[in-house]
Amino acid sequence: MFDFSWVDFNLFEVTYDVVVFVVGITAVLAALGVILCSSPIYCALYLIGHMMCLALLFLLYHAEFIAAVQIIVYAGAVMILFLFIIALLGGKKEKQEFSFHKFMALGFVGILSAELMLSARVGKTQPVEGMFTPAKITEVGSAKAVGIELFSRHLVPFELASILLLVAAVGVICLAKFPLKPLRRRAR
C-alpha cells in the first residue's frame, strides 16, 4: 500500500511560512504603490491595502487584539477620512514632471538605504523583555496584556500622546470655527 512517511515536513508550518512571506511581499508592493501611483484615489486604496496587510501580519503572529485595533483605527477610521477628503476635493491625476523634489526624494532614499545597511551591520534586533511570556499571554488574552502594559509601565507617554492629540483637535477646531476676521459675505 501507499506509504505516507516520506512526507516529513509539517504541512501547517510550511503553509504558515508561505502565507507570512506572501503577505509581507504584498505589504511592500502596496507601500510602493502608495508612492508610485499618480491617482490620489488609488494611492489611498494602496495605503488601505498596506494597512490590511500589516493587520494580517499581526494576526499571523497571534496578536489578534493589535490586528483588530490596527484595522479599526488606521484602515477604518483614518483612511475613510482620507477617502472622504479626496472625494470632496475631487481626485485629479498628478502631472509627472522632473523637479527639485525628485532630487530631494532621491536623497532621502539614499539616506534610508544607508541606515538600513547600518542596521543590518549591527545584527539581530533584540526582543524587549517584559513581564509577559507567551504562556502568560495565552492565559490572560492579548487585549488584557496590552492593557496592563499600556496603563502601568507606559502610562505617562500614553497620556502625553493623548494630550498631544487633544491639542491638535482643539487647534483644528479653532482654525476652522473662529476666523480672526469675520469673512465678508457676498452681497446678494
Next chain:
Amino acid sequence: MIDDIVHFFEPYIYLIVGGVKAIIIAVALTAVVPGLVWLERRLMGRFQVRLGPNRVGPFGLGQPISDSIKLLFKESIIQSSADKFLFHLAPAIVVFTAILSFAVIPITQPFEIFGQTIGPWIANIDSGILFIFAISGMGIYGKVIAGLSSNSKYSLMGGLRSSAQMISYELTLGIAALSIIVMTGSLNLVDMVKSQEAVPFILVQPLAFLLFFIAGVAETNRAPFDLPEAEQELVAGFHTEYTGMKFAMFFMGEYINMVTMSSLVTLLFLGGWNTYILPQNALTGFLAFAFKVLFLLCFFIWLRSTFPRIRYDRLMTFGWKFLLPIAIFNLLLTSALKVL
C-alpha cells in the same frame, strides 16, 4: 490506504472542520437573503394595508427566485466614464466583508458529534467583537468606492454620506458595546453569552441596548437612516449606476449586515442561545437564537415602514450631540458601578 490517508490528515482535522463550517455558514447566509427580501416585502405590504407579492407560488414564495433569475440575466451596463476596476471591486468588497464579519458569531452552544466537540462558530477569537467592528468598518469602503468610481454626482454624494454616517454612528455603537465589555470583562462573544445565563443584559443595561440598536440601524443604512441611498433626493445613492447582479450584490451585503447586526444585538443584550424557559441544549439553543434574530429582523422592517427618513443635518446632530454623550455617560456610570 484509506487508513493512511486518515492518519495523514488527522493532525489537520480542525482545518477540515473549520472549512466545512465556513462553507455551511457562508452558503446559509447567502441563502437567507432571498427569504429576507420576501419577508420584508410581505411584511411591508401588511404594514401598508396591501397584499405584497402573492402571485408567484404559495404566499408569493417564488417571487425572490424569479427576482434573482431576472437580476442574474440582466445586462451589466458600465458607463464609459467609470473607473472599471474599482467599479467591479466595490460590490465584491460589500459582500465579502458582510459574510466575513459573521465568522466570529456563535449561533448556539458547543455540541458533540462523532466524539468531536464542535463549536458552532467559524472562529472563536479572543477579541471577537472588535473583529466584527473592524470588518464591518471595512464594508463601508465598498460603498465609498462605488460612489467614487461611478463618476456621477448622486453616487458621490451617496458614498460621502455613507462614510460620514458610518464614522458618526460607529462611535456610539462602540461605546454602547463597551459598557457590556466592562460588565463581562471580556471581548469574547462566547464569554459574553455565558455571563448572561442568569439574566439577559437588556434588563441590566436598557440604555446601552437602546443606543446600540439605534446605532446599529444607522450602521446598516436602514430606514430611517438610509440617507446614503435616499431615493427621493439621490436617485439611489451610491448604487445609482449599477445594474444586474452587481446591483443585487449591494442588497445582499445590506441584508447580511442586517442579520449580523441582529445577531450581535442578540448576543450582547438578549442572552444569545440562552432559552431561559426551555431545557437548554444545542438544538433549543439554536432555535432560541434564530427566534431572537428573526424578531429583531422583523423589528428592523417595522421601523422602516413606521418612520420617515430623517434630515441629513438632524442625523449628524442626533448622532454627535445626543447619542454620543448619553453613551459616554452610560459607560462612565457602568464603570463606576463596576468599580464600587
